[in-house]
Amino acid sequence: MGRTALVVGGGIGGLAAAIGLRRAGWEVAVVERSPVLADVGGGISLHANGVRALDALGVGEAIRAAARPQYSGGTRTPAGDWLIRMDGAAIERASGVPVFGVRWAELHRVLRAALPAGCLRVGAEVMSVERGGTAPARVSLASGAELEADLVVVADGVHSRLRGLLFPHHPGPAYSGSTVLRAVTEHPVTLTGDLELTWGKGAEFGHITFPDGRAEWHAVIKSPPGVRHADTLAALRRRFAGWHEPIPALLDATRPDAVLHHDIHELATPLPTFAVGPIALLGDAAHAMTPNLGQGAGQALEDATVLAAALATEPTVDAALARYDAERRPRTRTLVRAARQAGRAGHQLTHPTAITLRNTALRLTPSRLTVRAFLRHTNWTPPSLG
Template sequence: MGGSAVVVGGGIGGLAAAIGLRLVGWEVTVVERAAVLADVGAGISLHANGIRALNALGVDIGAAARPQYTGGTRAPDGRRLARMDGAALERELGTPIVGIPRADLHRLLRAALPAECLVMGAEVTSVDRGGAGRVRVPVGDGVREADVVVAADGVNSGLRAQVFPHHPGPAYSGSTVVRAITERPVELDTDFDLTWGGGAEFGHIAFVDGRAEWHAVYNAPAGVRHEDALAEMRRRFGGWHDPIPTLLEATRPDAVLHHDIHELVTPLPAFAAGRIALLGDAAHAMTPHLGQGACQALEDAAVLAAALAAEPTVEAALSRYDAERRPRSQSVARAARRAGRMGQHLAHPLAVAVRDTALRLAPSRATVRTVLRHADWRPPRLG
């Protein structure tokens, strides 16, 4: 089966969906509300499931990604609570976790699409589903017709609100995230580290060029912002172990991003309605505590393309997509929420002490099993 699709949203999930659909013979237009793709963002870790999805889509990130062989979890004073064995993950899955600047991943995805596929500076907040035929999508001053619309328009998806008007939408998780990429290379002893304190965590991801992404996630009321976010991070985390002060010192104030973390606590009843498929954060926005948000969006893209290639009708394909993706992604979202509650969210000193002791006593294999539980996924065959 072939046809035409409009993908609403030019983020990682939307671009990946467009690549997959083109691979299986569909005509695709990606509509992005931003006038210019500025390639901003911090860093991202990709687990084996995300890398396998990219491979299925024909996107090679090898030269841009740095394997995460060393690291783990620490306490603010530097004590090692748990180690991550990247080599063991590689033996089990064929790849370790890798770190890559989000902007680099975005550029690689965009490079896999013809420039004429992208329509910039156009916002789609609703579509005309009409009857059983094609969907009419208002784009700029015109209207495009499509056999399928992919809603990849993020956590605050306008199309999700149209398809499921009674769904409560995203909820604030109770945590906010401040993050940046260092301006220059930094000396690091590990590829990845996560430090848990009381109601806060600080992590870093090392990149191939020697720079690093850092992120601070901490409990806070929604909407709180700081006049100088970097200065606030130095106040909060400057007394934590090395290399945290070094990472902050190597960062420009204007490079710092600050976002509240929202998630879909109430699961969607379906990931498709009529000829509209929801994908990525629009379908299953989750907290970052398992590092699976982008990986799940990439899985969505591969499965959606495979379903539309194999099934005789759009309706059958989207029903298959929903059946394959909704249980898995919603399970991962619940697991991410639990991980946050047992990790970064814990603020009471006694609870933090119990958590840290449990981590130190757990066998190293336990960390590998946690990753395997969500990362050991294989994509369908495309083409």
């Protein structure tokens, strides 16, 4: 089996794949098109499956040190009434792992630190890839340079250029019907819950907390694509006027230039395979999903772990990628569909009767069933990397 790999994309999934491949004995290079790795972005919640994948990759303890367990919170109405209470201790007892809140920049920093100097090359935009047949795959950069590798991992995100080249007849990412605005507060904020969501008519507001007392908040709004505002914070204050605290406090604790705004796209049409010759697709490039389950990063981390384990144990690259595809495609397809359904039942509801029926059903759901539902998609055990 070949032993050189090129990872296209230096995000969470790409770096995790590089770490896993190195642990499996591969020589790895990562190319990232962004010229500067700015430590920006919001935060993510890491569930049991993501934490276990990080443990398998050997960086779990470093992530725990940079993250904060989320023990309290739940889902509320705009008036502040509780629909679901989050029992973080019960989740930890059931799964053995708490839910963690971590800044994207911290997670990225920890993953970068696990790779040797020079492994990650920034400002290197990939334009095309040739499958290679019996020869190594060949990757062409915008600079004119060409790189060869026995394995290419495509981890260049939801708008992946290489996915479009590998699957020219696939429709590509579709707009989900929602847009997301998010930021990390400039200073600590007094909060009553670690991880909260609030569902209103056509909108959701949520937050997670970090070890330093600051918080990441997000606002998901049902909206046509491309809508932007001259004063984003003012627009958010109008949209969420009258919603309960700490929503106004979170907005007040945010610098205007810290707000990120992205329309949400997903791969609503599944790919026919995650492997084409010696090329594997991973993370959002393979199965971009809406954020309603908080599983985007978790699934990329699972991908990286399964890919590394398959390459560590199978006799050929072809056999390893066939196993990777067989293990990952059914699971991620289920989660893409479940995330979409969660959004439709959550922030995308606008009819008052539908909202009332949903809220009533949630209030009547026993706590044990809430915990079971929370863990339904996170009860995953990583394979051994050898």
